[in-house]
Amino acid sequence: xxxxxxxxxxxxxxxxxxxxxxxxxxxxxxxxxxxxxxxxxxxxxxxxxxxxxxxxxxxxxxxxxxxxxxxxxxxxxxxxxxxxxxxxxxxxxxxxxxxxxxxxxxxxxxxxxxxxxxxxxxxxxxxxxxxxxxxxxxxxxxxxxxxxxxxxxxxxxxxxxxxxxxxxxxxxxxxxxxxxxxxxxxxxxxxxxxxxxxxxxxxxxxxxxxxxxxxxxxxxxxxxxxxxxxxxxxxxxxxxxxxxxxx
Amino acid sequence: xxxxxxxxxxxxxxxxxxxxxxxxxxxxxxxxxxxxxxxxxxxxxxxxxxxxxxxxxxxxxxxxxxxxxxxxxxxxxxxxxxxxxxxxxxxxxxxxxxxxxxxxxxxxxxxxxxxxxxxxxxxxxxxxxxxxxxxxxxxxxxxxxxxxxxxxxxxxxxxxxxxxxxxxxxxxxxxxxxxxxxxxxxxxxxxxxxxxxxxxxxxxxxxxxxxxxxxxxxxxxxxxxxxxxxxxxxxxxxxxxxxxx
Numbered sequence: 203x204x205x206x207x208x209x210x211x212x213x214x215x216x217x218x219x220x221x222x223x224x225x226x227x228x229x230x231x232x233x234x235x236x237x238x239x240x241x242x243x244x245x246x247x248x249x250x251x252x253x254x255x256x257x258x259x260x261x262x263x264x265x266x267x268x269x270x271x272x273x274x275x276x277x278x279x280x281x282x283x284x285x286x287x288x289x290x291x292x293x294x295x296x297x298x299x300x301x302x303x304x305x306x307x308x309x310x311x312x313x314x315x316x317x318x319x320x321x322x323x324x325x326x327x328x329x330x331x332x333x334x335x336x337x338x339x340x341x342x343x344x345x346x347x348x349x350x351x352x353x354x355x356x357x358x359x360x361x362x363x364x365x366x367x368x369x370x371x372x373x374x375x376x377x378x379x380x381x382x383x384x385x386x387x388x389x390x391x392x393x394x395x396x397x398x399x400x401x402x403x404x405x406x407x408x409x410x411x412x413x414x415x416x417x418x419x420x421x422x423x424x425x426x427x428x429x430x431x432x433x434x435x436x437x438x439x440x441x442x443x444x445x446x447x448x449x
Numbered sequence: 450x451x452x453x454x455x456x457x458x459x460x461x462x463x464x465x466x467x468x469x470x471x472x473x474x475x476x477x478x479x480x481x482x483x484x485x486x487x488x489x490x491x492x493x494x495x496x497x498x499x500x501x502x503x504x505x506x507x508x509x510x511x512x513x514x515x516x517x518x519x520x521x522x523x524x525x526x527x528x529x530x531x532x533x534x535x536x537x538x539x540x541x542x543x544x545x546x547x548x549x550x551x552x553x554x555x556x557x558x559x560x561x562x563x564x565x566x567x568x569x570x571x572x573x574x575x576x577x578x579x580x581x582x583x584x585x586x587x588x589x590x591x592x593x594x595x596x597x598x599x600x601x602x603x604x605x606x607x608x609x610x611x612x613x614x615x616x617x618x619x620x621x622x623x624x625x626x627x628x629x630x631x632x633x634x635x636x637x638x639x640x641x642x643x644x645x646x647x648x649x650x651x652x653x654x655x656x657x658x659x660x661x662x663x664x665x666x667x668x669x670x671x672x673x674x675x676x677x678x679x680x681x682x683x684x685x686x687x688x689x690x691x692x693x694x
Contacts, residue, residue: 282598
């Protein structure tokens with residue numbers, strides 16, 4: 203499991219986090235939600251090794267690490283597909299870079315294309331397909347990482363509402379079928395409540411966990427679950443309170 | 450054909466017709482300004498004379514392009530990979546453009562002789578700069594988020610170079626190459642003017658001295674055609690290679 207403790211990061215006078223703690227359960231789906239500019243993305247940047255941290259520990263499966271570079275799959279709002287590669291070659295990129303057997307990874311990617319209804323589009327370049335298809339291809343690519351840990355940074359926020367609904371279900375595939383441990387950042391409280399086992403509400407900078415909700419109800423029928431609606435109203439009120447204070 | 454193409458063609462036609470009329474009306478002698486019909490005649494009828502010279506010049510240009518690519522590709526890549534090298538070399542690269550390359554031509558002829566080498570180097574020096582600079586610019590233009598993503602996948606520098614930076618920089622590289630091949634002709638011809646035994650530039654100097662101005666024009670037509678052909682070839686190559694734009 204992933205454990206982050208005492209994480210500290212400053213940008214000159216700005217303290218982004220002071221002693222931030224986070225523990226992910228293996229195989230769980232944890233979502234971080236917070237006011238914009240609270241430091242969520244900086245947390246991901248530190249985890250992925252874009253910025254060094256000023257203090258604290260990151261450990262994965264009991265091993266202390268400088269960062270998760272080369273240990274986690276990553277998917278964000280931009281699909282980051284390479285325009286010169288076909289969809290299938292894009293999806294196979296993590297395997298290509300890892301030097302995996304080409305035939306085998308191609309078979310794996312093709313079966314995922316089937317699952318995500320991208321079959322028949324393997325040879326297309328990204329510019330020839332829709333945004334939803336590109337993001338599905340990015341999702342296949344995420345699944346092609348051999349890593350157990352998956353970091354999702356607002357993976358669906360660039361999509362329209364209908365496409366988004368379809369893809370939310372596919373994100374659950376990551377957890378249920380592929381046994382991934384997922385950490386997701388989102389701005390969308392509905393998405394968070396629909397998908398996660400654990401919801402962490404963050405404070406403005408310096409960022410810490412303000413409140414933690416364990417959502418152990420089944421994922422089907424969540425959108426009308428009265429308990430979740432209460433949590434939603436509560437979280438929204440808190441986030442709006444932050445915005446009012448900021449203004 | 451597009452409307453803009455028609456306009457370009459019409460413009461060329463108007464200039465040629467005016468030129469022809471001017472020659473007739475003002476009875477300009479052929480050794481000052483031959484009429485376009487005369488130029489066209491010489492361009493075609495003297496092909497047996499022009500062709501071997503054009504072959505030499507073409508060889509110089511192509512060898513110059515190859516030589517400059519051999520230097521520019523690794524240099525731009527090293528400058529990109531090692532920022533301290535870029536910082537160290539950039540001033541020289543810019544300064545090299547401040548040196549009038551034509552002024553080097555007599556020196557190159559002294560150092561490398563009247564043969565191919567001095568012309569090839571001359572062409573290479575001229576092409577080298579736009580290719581290096583545009584390729585380096587292309588590498589640097591790569592979106593940082595992609596680079597971070599490649600790091601996350603555990604890609605090494607060579608993998609990033611091959612799968613990400615090089616294809617990213619290709620359109621920049623090609624625009625530099627297009628500029629390069631069109632000016633390459635200049636390098637070769639200047640080299641030939643200063644000292645040569647073959648080539649269209651050599652032929653021009655000889656013809657000029659004998660007041661065979663129409664032959665000078667014919668050589669210019671051949672040179673321009675070669676430059677255009679090279680440019681078109683690079684354009685085609687670009688279309689073949691960059692299929693995703």
